[in-house]
Amino acid sequence: MSAILDISPVEQHDRKEEQPVARSRHRRMLSSPFVRHAVLVIAAFLILPYFLVVLYAIPFIRPISTLMIADLAMLRGYDRQWTSFEDISPNLVRSVMMSEDGQFCAHGGVDWNQMRGVVQDALDGSSTRGASTIPMQTVKNLFLWNGRSFLRKGLEMPLALWADFVWSKERMMEIYLNVAEMGPQTYGANAAAQRHFKTSASKLSRRQAALLAVSLPNPIIRVASKPGRGMQRLASVVERRAQGAGDYITCLYR
Template sequence: MLRERSLWQRLVMAILIFLALPYFLILVYALPFMRPVSTLMLADLVALQGYDRQWVSIDDISPNVVRSVMMSEDGQFCFHGGVDWKQMSGVIEGTLQGDTTRGASTIPMQTAKNLFLWNGRFFVRKILEIPLAMTADFVWSKRRMMEIYLNVAEWGPGIYGIEAAARYHFKTSASKLSTRQAALLAVSLPNPIERVASKPGRGTQRLATLNERRARASGGYVGCVLD
């Protein structure tokens, strides 16, 4: 009985540490010199595949990228606290009615998933993701959040971060990406394996054109990062 109780206590302690560790790392990652890696990067290392990622400061990333990514992934990024509850409630309502809706993941939610969780549509993951996103949004500045997101996002097999993506797809640096290149990279984010920014199909090109128009009109929507 004592041995069984000890095993249960260890299991509970391990679960608690697993749940608490991301919140500790959020505090650590607030330090500007920290360069977080994603769970996908770690998985590539474990699989002995390696990956390409060169960290760049937000100051060395073209404003075209910030505008395009924000308008594509999270237009209310500057105005919510990690979760866009209005969009989330719409998705929940649509799901209950049996409608097919797009996801309501914000940039903080995607960043939390990339850093601490896993891919795929799992209800348990979403439950864990929301408080992590809200905590990260509270602890980090919006500029820091965007900097981390753009440096851990996947843009191809083993290609992580905007600098590696710029060099892999367009043979340039993140600081020199044009509006078109930024738009193509932004609209490829939901599925960068199938939507190849450097070899866009007609659908991807149409999305990029729409994204360019939105980015040009973004104005105050991106002020928390670019002002």
């Protein structure tokens, strides 16, 4: 038995020679221009958004989203008319907060209570709930991509915390309501108000604002100007919540 397990001196010598060869190949691979460039591209992809968050804190900077860039790349164009926070109807702001992120004023970018619930659902094998806050949706729109994946969430959460730290809540809401997709090639509150209701973002009624808010999870299927019965019911719930928002919106309206 021991003879079978013994390694001959020749085999030991061959293995010793293989190790430096493997290390040499590894060093050559790491030093190749292609690998260096790939590492730089990945590093830039990971780091650049953090610098852009600081840049976007400047009020006159008007960010565009990855979906807008995709529309331009595919020669489709898009409709987005930047609207300052003061010119967006409070009806829309309240409706979006009550529909998308009721704890917007209370958390620092991530709603940890909701996130713990999602993790527990995943561990239990249950279908997971949505736990994306407005900061998380904003950085996803600006820097990342649609679709569910742990990779995207892993990139999204620290970016949301950073953006919430750098931006005021007002600036966060302003950016979100100017980059959120609200219809095919339609982004932001003003373009959506004109497309769906032939009015401006400043003049949206409570009902119109609620319909736009409930369309946000999927504005291609949920058309604010052509709501089905289910969408109408959701809008009624959001409208009631928005009217009673009270302390939930103190970070924006005092």
